[in-house]
Amino acid sequence: MDGVMQVQSRISEIQSRFVYRTPAASGGWASAAAAAGLDGTGATSAYASSGATASEGAVVAEAQKFLGVPYLWGGTDPTKGLDCSGFTQLVFGNLGIDLPRTSSQQATTGKPVASLAEARPGDLVFFDHSSSRAGIDHVGIYVGDGKMVAAPQPGEAVKVQDVGTPAVIRRVLPQQTPTPMPAASGSALGGVPYANLFTQAANRHGVDASLLAAVASQESSFDSQAVSPAGAQGLMQFMPATAKGLGVNPLDPTSAINGAAKYLSSLTKQFGSTELALAAYNAGPGTVSRYGGIPPYAETQNYVRAVMTKAEAYR
Structure with a gap:
């Protein structure tokens, strides 16, 4: 639509x-x-x-x-x-x-x-x-x-x-202080797959390693070769057009994680909060802009809640 x-x-x-x-x-x-x-x-x-x-x-x-x-x-x-x-x-x-x-x-x-x-x-x-x-x-x-x-x-x-x-x-709205993503984590994320890659990308782009791991868990269950029915690919489930725009190889874990960290950092700066960045990652930046917040889609709302919960558990 x-x-x-x-x-x-x-x-x-x-x-x-x-x-x-x-x-x-x-x-x-x-x-x-x-x-x-x-x-x-x-x-x-x-x-x-x-x-x-x-x-x-x-x-x-x-x-x-x-x-x-x-x-x-x-x-x-x-x-x-x-x-x-x-x-x-x-x-x-x-x-x-x-x-x-x-x-x-x-x-x-x-x-x-x-x-x-x-x-x-x-x-x-x-x-x-x-x-x-x-x-x-x-x-x-x-x-x-x-x-x-x-x-x-x-x-x-x-x-x-x-x-x-x-x-x-x-x-006329008062200036709002953005809710930043938590500072990049230096932890090894326990036994999380690709933990070192999440930590490196997080430090490079100023996002939370636990959040990156949570996105990968929610998107692909850490399957670097996953392909969704809609065509999203890899660990971080990039659509081909998005991956191309970011210069990402979605089936290469290092490239995909680095691209997701860069993309989430950009979305956070654009929308001002972790939650809205995740909503844009799931539903698209245009949809978040159109609704002025998390769109009224059950899939997106559940996605944001699930990723935030997993990120907290990984910390």
């Missing part, structure tokens, strides 16, 4: 629960909002009581809760309707971040992002759509993969759509 189809499938799943209906159909959006635990401010019981710190994933998840809410100029109440800046103000407000009311005011908050290529999920993307007056007049929330969630215009509803070319991009 390609990226567009995955996004469309996700939209359908969410809208099946929260889609706007006319008053003649089950009580309209107000009924759907109430059933979803939304009050007149858009707050949910989970966010209202948790005091959780906003993160990229939290912003994306919160924005998705309002898919299907009808556009209403000046709207700030999801039981009635939202305009573009009312929507963004509501999403961030529910996560403890105060934004000004209008899109032009919001475009001066936070820190500038140089280009869409550098945008992260949770960034605000702004547009100048009006030919009658200069300045920002529209805003959406970037969710990755060239998509944003926004309240578009009268007659439409909050939806996922292509970003296009924003005039301004701002980052």
Whole structure:
């Protein structure tokens, strides 16, 4: 399934629960909002009581809760309707971040992002759509993969759509300290196969030898000649295209382990945590970016848990 189809499938799943209906159909959006635990401010019981710190994933998840809410100029109440800046103000407000009311005011908050290529999920993307007056007049929330969630215009509803070319991009999320991979282990990893190779690669690339061993265990059960039904090869189960891009011989243990260490180091720097790096190793970096966190796939979620558990056991 390609990226567009995955996004469309996700939209359908969410809208099946929260889609706007006319008053003649089950009580309209107000009924759907109430059933979803939304009050007149858009707050949910989970966010209202948790005091959780906003993160990229939290912003994306919160924005998705309002898919299907009808556009209403000046709207700030999801039981009635939202305009573009009312929507963004509501999403961030529910996560403890105060934004000004209008899109032009919001475009001066936070820190500038140089280009869409550098945008992260949770960034605000702004547009100048009006030919009658200069300045920002529209805003959406970037969710990755060239998509944003926004309240578009009268007659439409909050939806996922292509970003296009924003005039301004701002980052209002607080700077988060990445959760680094644990320091490289110098242990012999007990009786783990290829222990010396894991330790050498870990020291070379600044990752945890126990984590590398755990990935090999989960991926191939330490079988250097393993080939999966999908075509992944070797000890670290590289797909041929990924192996080629990294310059790795996936069936050579030394090359495969060194390539996996290099790849995991890069993924950790990109996503900021061991867990997200593992999710990207399993499901692909684009998928993690698209969902703004560990994707909602049972396979990937179980993979991350299993590898982290094994890594802890190897230490």
